[in-house]
Amino acid sequence: MSDILFKEESYKIIGACFEVHNILGHGFKEAVYKDALELELIKLEIPFAREKAFTIIYKEQKLKHFYIADFVIYDTIILEIKIGSYIGDPYIKQTLNYLKASGMRLGIVINFGKPSLESQRVIF
Numbered sequence: 001m002s003d004i005l006f007k008e009e010s011y012k013i014i015g016a017c018f019e020v021h022n023i024l025g026h027g028f029k030e031a032v033y034k035d036a037l038e039l040e041l042i043k044l045e046i047p048f049a050r051e052k053a054f055t056i057i058y059k060e061q062k063l064k065h066f067y068i069a070d071f072v073i074y075d076t077i078i079l080e081i082k083i084g085s086y087i088g089d090p091y092i093k094q095t096l097n098y099l100k101a102s103g104m105r106l107g108i109v110i111n112f113g114k115p116s117l118e119s120q121r122v123i124f
Helices: 007-024 030-043 089-102
Strands: 048-058 061-073 077-082 106-111 118-123
Touching: 007 030, 007 077, 007 106, 007 118, 030 048, 030 061, 030 077, 048 089, 061 089, 077 089, 089 106, 089 118
Parallel strands: 077 106
Antiparallel strands: 048 061, 061 077, 106 118
């Protein structure tokens, strides 16, 4: 059996998301969950950057457009916040693109849009 990539860090991140969801429930805009999660990460002393931009390189040239990840946590994990009816293929593909652009290997998509919090790990 293989080891889970960033198991302990993932557990802490998802725990922080559960805390936010337990208090706020579902139904708010993404920005509200991001603001609350930022406060929770600070409280838990989890290092993060919010709305981190990643440049896209094509044939050794930097493109004009870039990706902005909702959070980069522990400098190794991209966290994407959603409020959809489910974690679907577009969210997974978006996170995979962020991982490609950043050189990171793990992304986590969190969906605050349902009565129960949903999460999906994305490995690149």
